[in-house]
Amino acid sequence: MAGLFVLDKASILERLGGDEEIFAMMVDMFVQDVDSNCAALGTALASGDAAVLRREAHTVKGLMATFSDEAGAADAYTVELRARDGLVADQAAAVAGLQQRLREIAAVLSAG
Amino acid sequence: MHNVLIIDDSDINLTLIKALVLKLGDCSPILFEHPLAALEWCRSNVPDLVIVDYMMPDMDGLKFISAFRALHGRNEIPVLMITANDQKDVRYDALLGGANDFLTKPIDRVEFSARARNMLSLRTGQKYLADRAEHLSALVEERTAEIRDREKELIFRISRAAEFRDPETGAHIQRMAHYSQIIALGLDLSLAQQKLILEAAPMHDVGKIGIPDYILLKPGKLTHEEFEVMKGHARLGQELLKDSRSEVIQAGAEVAISHHEKYDGTGYPYGLKGHQIPLFGRIVAVADVFDALTSERPYKRAWSLDDACKFLEEGRGTHFDPMCVEAFLAGWEHVLDIRQRFRDEEMPQI
Structure with missing residues (x-):
């Protein structure tokens, strides 16, 4: 399990070429979309469809990487790989962990 | 302005890539969350660059x-595919499947800008080459048309050279060539064949160049021997025109x-006999005889149109191919127009 999320704004901005405007836009979108992203993860788990869970975990991995959350992205990648191997049912705890992580990132980003 | 098509099922990625594309300048981003909708758009629109995510529903x-x-x-069209760092196998498949380059997630602005600019430069080069190819093709077409016009003019002038030694006129050449075209039309020949006979028919008497003046210009009836020499103009004409690489001159020889x-x-x-004789x-034969009969010459008066038509009709199956006579008479209104357009006293238009 990843430790607490720490916002590394400098590294994110470096990747965005120092563009504060794009950074602010992405933060807004992440915070705005966090509920639907968590819901999508939950629905994927409930569906029992490994391909859907793999895709949602992949999306979450990308979101977390965008905000330089390497630890969270690594957890999402684990879920993605296990789903690729057809594993769904025993991933409930890991999925819950990802949902919690997404909300934690959103809270930190909202706090600025 | 470059049209940049962006396809990603993630809102945040779409927004990020759109912002980065706008920063490139002179670009118009077109966004799609669903690849199938993007594909539909591509059926009637041509993007200059496609940026597509790998994993989508x-x-x-x-x-x-x-x-x-x-x-x-x-x-x-250049295609950039977005993949995660861990998807090396996907990258290989994408390269084999037609992607030009990759972007890795999380997207880095410097990397993005460099790769996107490279792809757009490639596209600009492609467009330049395509425009240039189109321009060159138009130029070749124009020059070819000029050469064809020159060929037509030369054929007309060669035909005139022969006719100058004969009481026939330039207008005769034009009329009989156009009558020939009317017959070709009546026989349902293709447009290309109609055009070919229009251009080739003027060469029918080019062999008269090789006939001595005392025979060619003799006012009275030719003796048997003189007529035998006169008949030689058919072979002389073929001799002069045969083995040309030009389709029109080949047809002229025939x-x-x-x-x-x-x-x-x-x-x-x-x-x-009959169909042993080449169709042209x-x-x-019909066009030339009709015009010769209906034209006034120093040694003869012009026949009336009725008498000339009667001559053609009586010659069906003996002198003339009945189908050709029928096609000529079926185009009678055109025949009258041609007579009006090309009169003996006027210099015909080349």
Whole structure:
């Protein structure tokens, strides 16, 4: 399990070429979309469809990487790989962990 | 302005890539969350750059690229695929499937800008080459048309050279060539064949260049021996025109050798019968005789149109191919127009 999320704004901005405007836009979108992203993860788990869970975990991995959350992205990648191997049912705890992580990132980003 | 098509099922990625594309300048981003909708758009629009995510519902990036490349004229459009660092196998498949380059997630602005600019430069180069190819093709077409016009003019002038030694006129050449075209039309020949006979028919008497003046210009009836020499103009014409690489001159050679053959086999030089006589020869025979009959010459008065038509009708199946006579008479209104357009006293237009 990843430790607490720490916002590394400098590294994110470096990747965005120092563009504060794009950074602010992405933060807004992440915070705005966090509920639907968590819901999508939950629905994927409930569906029992490994391909859907793999895709949602992949999306979450990308979101977390965008905000330089390497630890969270690594957890999402684990879920993605296990789903690729057809594993769904025993991933409930890991999925819950990802949902919690997404909300934690959103809270930190909202706090600025 | 470059149209940049962006396909990603993630809102945040779409927004990020859109912002980065706008920062490139001179670009118009077109966004799609669903690859199938993007593909539909591509059927009637041509993007300058495609940026597509790999993992998407309904259709992944590899399948999208494959379907996109299958659309007509989309084979060269640059495609950037977005993949995660861990998807090396996907990258290989994408390269084989038609992607030009990759972007890794999380997207880095410097990397993005460099790769996107490279792809857009490639596209600009493609467009420049395509425009240039189109321009060159138009130029070649224009020059070819000029050469064809020159060829037509030369053929007309060569034909005139022969006719100058004869009481016939330039207007005769034009009329009989256009009558020949009317017959070709009536026989349902293709437009290309109609055009070919129009251009080739004027060469029918080019062999008269080789006939001595005392025979060619003799006012009275020719003796048997003189007529035998006169008949030689058919072979001389063919000799002059044969083995040309030009389709029109080849057709001219055929017309020259065969336009005095008669349908019943009593013509010259070979005494060919019916369909043994080349079709162009059978056509020109009708056109040439009709115009000769209806034209006034120093040694004869012009026949009336009725008498000339009667002559053609009486010559069906003996002198002339009945189908050619029928096609000529069926185009009678055109025949009258041609007589009006090309009168003996006027210099014809080349």
